[in-house]
Amino acid sequence: MKRVAIVVGASSGIGEALVKQLSLKKDIDRIYALARRMEKLQALREECGDKVVPVRCDITKQSALDCLQLEDTLVYAVYSAGVGYHGAAAEIEIEKQASLIDLNCNAMVCFCVEAANRMECGGKVVVIASAAAFMPQPYFAAYAASKAFTLSFCRSFHKELSAREISVTAVCPGPVDTEFFSISEPTGTVSEKKKKYLISPIVVAQKALRAADKGKSVITPSRSMRMARIAAKLLPHGALMGIYQEDHYEEN
Numbered sequence: 224m225k226r227v228a229i230v231v232g233a234s235s236g237i238g239e240a241l242v243k244q245l246s247l248k249k250d251i252d253r254i255y256a257l258a259r260r261m262e263k264l265q266a267l268r269e270e271c272g273d274k275v276v277p278v279r280c281d282i283t284k285q286s287a288l289d290c291l292q293l294e295d296t297l298v299y300a301v302y303s304a305g306v307g308y309h310g311a312a313a314e315i316e317i318e319k320q321a322s323l324i325d326l327n328c329n330a331m332v333c334f335c336v337e338a339a340n341r342m343e344c345g346g347k348v349v350v351i352a353s354a355a356a357f358m359p360q361p362y363f364a365a366y367a368a369s370k371a372f373t374l375s376f377c378r379s380f381h382k383e384l385s386a387r388e389i390s391v392t393a394v395c396p397g398p399v400d401t402e403f404f405s406i407s408e409p410t411g412t413v414s415e416k417k418k419k420y421l422i423s424p425i426v427v428a429q430k431a432l433r434a435a436d437k438g439k440s441v442i443t444p445s446r447s448m449r450m451a452r453i454a455a456k457l458l459p460h461g462a463l464m465g466i467y468q469e470d471h472y473e474e475n
Contacts, residue, residue, distance in 0.1 A: 227253040228299035231280070231287050231334060234258035236401030237351050237394075238303030239267060240428035245299060246271040255290050257282070258304075282330045283322075288337045299435070300338030301349045302331050307366030320365045327369035335380060339389055347435040348384075348391040350377050351427075354448040356395055357455035361464055370395075374441070381440040390438040394431040397448040399424050 228245045232238035233256035242256050254271075256264050257280040264277030278290045282304050291297065305327050308315050335348050342348075355363060356370035377393035384391060400421045427444045434442035443449045455463065 224294055224296045225252040225292070226250055226298050227255065227291070227295045228301065229255040229257065229287060229291070229297065229338070230299075230301040230303060231257045231282050232302070232304030232351075233267065234260040234263035236303070237396075237399060237424045237427050237431075238301070239263075240424040241301050241303060241349070241431065242267055242275060243271055243425070244428045244432055245301075246274050251298060253295070255287075257287055257290070282334065283325050286337060287334055288341060291341065296343060297338060297341045297346060299347050299349065299432075300334070300342070301351075302334050303351045304330065305351060305353075305369075307355075307363065307369075309363055309366075311362060312364040315365070323365050324369055327366070328372050331373060332376060335376070335391065339380070339384055339387075339391075342387075342389050344388045346389045347438075348377075348380075348389065349431055349435050350391065350393050351431075352377065352393040352395045354395050354397045354443065354451055356393075357452050358460050358463055378440050390435060390440070392431065392435040392439055393441050394427065394434070395441060395443045395448065395452070396422065396427050397445055397451070398422070399427055 228251050230238055230242050230245070233242050242254055245251055245254050252274070254275050255278050256267055256275050257278045258264055259279060259281055261277060261279045268275040268277050280287055306323050308319055308323065312320070331350060335350065338348055350373060352373040353370040355367040356374035360367035374393050374395065377391045381391035398421045401424055422445050430442060430444040443452055
């Protein structure tokens with residue numbers, strides 16, 4: 224029996240970093256790396272070796288688990304696909320916001336449920352959420368709401384699967400040094416204020432896997448975002464949203 228991992232959203236950013244970290248695990252025989260950009264996946268295989276199996280997949284239109292073989296024992300299932308659009312919700316195309324919900328929420332739930340049903344005792348589901356899950360964010364409304372959904376689902380699903388000793392870990396980083404901002408930000412670049420909080424995707428991947436191996440349900444990889452999480456618990460969201468809105472105006 225092959226002990227395998229599957230990573231959705233593996234062509235860049237945190238997903239790519241997670242493939243690299245999983246390739247270092249001696250007890251994992253095969254890593255299915257899924258994304259739409261096959262050339263990126265092939266480059267990842269060349270870097271990490273034959274343990275990585277590139278699979279072209281649009282997770283919103285097909286099951287990620289179709290690539291698994293009958294003899295595979297699924298140990299890690301990682302969902303790192305996601306998109307966000309910064310701007311006023313009334314001004315962002317409704318099709319973009321609908322596709323965001325489809326990718327960040329609908330496809331994520333389907334993947335997690337299918338993966339858990341393929342796992343044996345000790346399996347680990349890892350989902351990349353966001354520190355945006357901790358409170359509503361003006362001008363990032365749909366994204367923050369989708370990540371709040373993600374966090375809530377993962378925590379509940381983790382509890383449901385505890386009897387089977389399968390963990391579900393929601394990873395909630397703040398800004399990460401990835402391609403994400405080239406799509407999410409109107410300017411295509413990360414703001415100067417956010418640059419102060421940027422962390423490496425490798426750091427996120429390392430901490431995510433350590434948390435999953437310990438069976439944790441939520442991990443916030445950076446100290447600044449842990450403080451933001453505490454603030455979101457203690458302070459009125461109305462006041463915090465006012466600060467977030469002022470920051471948006473300053474950046475624009």
